[in-house]
Amino acid sequence: xxxxxxxxxxxxxxxxxxxxxxCTVEGTSNPNLYWYRQAAGRGLQLLFYSIGIDQISSEVPxxxxxxxxxxxxxxxxxxxxxxxxxxxxxxxxxxxxxxxEQYFGPGTRLTVT
Amino acid sequence: AQSVSQHNHHxxxxxxxxxxxxxxxxxxxxxxxxxxxQYPGQHLxxxxxxxxxxxxxxxxxxxxxxxxKSKFSFNLRKPSVQWSDTAEYFCAVNPSTDxxxxxxGTRLQVFP
Numbered sequence: 001x002x003x004x005x006x007x008x009x010x011x012x013x014x015x016x017x018x019x020x021x022x023c024t025v026e027g028t029s030n031p032n033l034y035w036y037r038q039a040a041g042r043g044l045q046l047l048f049y050s051i052g053i054d055q056i057s058s059e060v061p062x063x064x065x066x067x068x069x070x071x072x073x074x075x076x077x078x079x080x081x082x083x084x085x086x087x088x089x090x091x092x093x094x095x096x097x098x099x100x101e102q103y104f105g106p107g108t109r110l111t112v113t
Numbered sequence: 114a115q116s117v118s119q120h121n122h123h124x125x126x127x128x129x130x131x132x133x134x135x136x137x138x139x140x141x142x143x144x145x146x147x148x149x150x151q152y153p154g155q156h157l158x159x160x161x162x163x164x165x166x167x168x169x170x171x172x173x174x175x176x177x178x179x180x181x182k183s184k185f186s187f188n189l190r191k192p193s194v195q196w197s198d199t200a201e202y203f204c205a206v207n208p209s210t211d212x213x214x215x216x217x218g219t220r221l222q223v224f225p
Contacts, residue, residue, distance in 0.1 A: 041122065043203060043217035046212060046214075094213075101147060
């Protein structure tokens, strides 16, 4: 069966520090991968998605970037965190083609101080 | 731009009450529709989905949703809620692309 992992589960970082959140998927190949940010009252905002290695689409211009160095690994990064980057970050995977449902990881709670 | 609206931001019910959560989307073409649920401390998970066929879709835990194309709606219903239904509910639309567009979510609190 397929599983999706995210780490760390929680993170507290000072403003201006770098960020690296990792997501890995097991039990499937060539998945679509997604990064979302969930904020109270604002639902899930799609940040990045990837349909293959080194193929990244950015949905919202901001202080973050994403990379997909391997088929089942998706990384969310920042060179310098802002206070506004605080939030709950969710990784998800879906089957190629995009018509099917997505499966979500446990999330990372990021607090920028 | 494509969007999904959930007008009920916070719903409070007593056990055994009936539930209906609204979801409207703005997209004129073919869509796939989803309801996801996030129980306290748990992953976001699929509650039900509609791709085609019977517009009344039944999901897990007694939930159902009805797709009304003319109203661009996909409302979620349950005839009798339980305390364990306390969660946040998200409507989502896939407009035939690789992306899901989510609504802002509805927080449901059920009191015994």
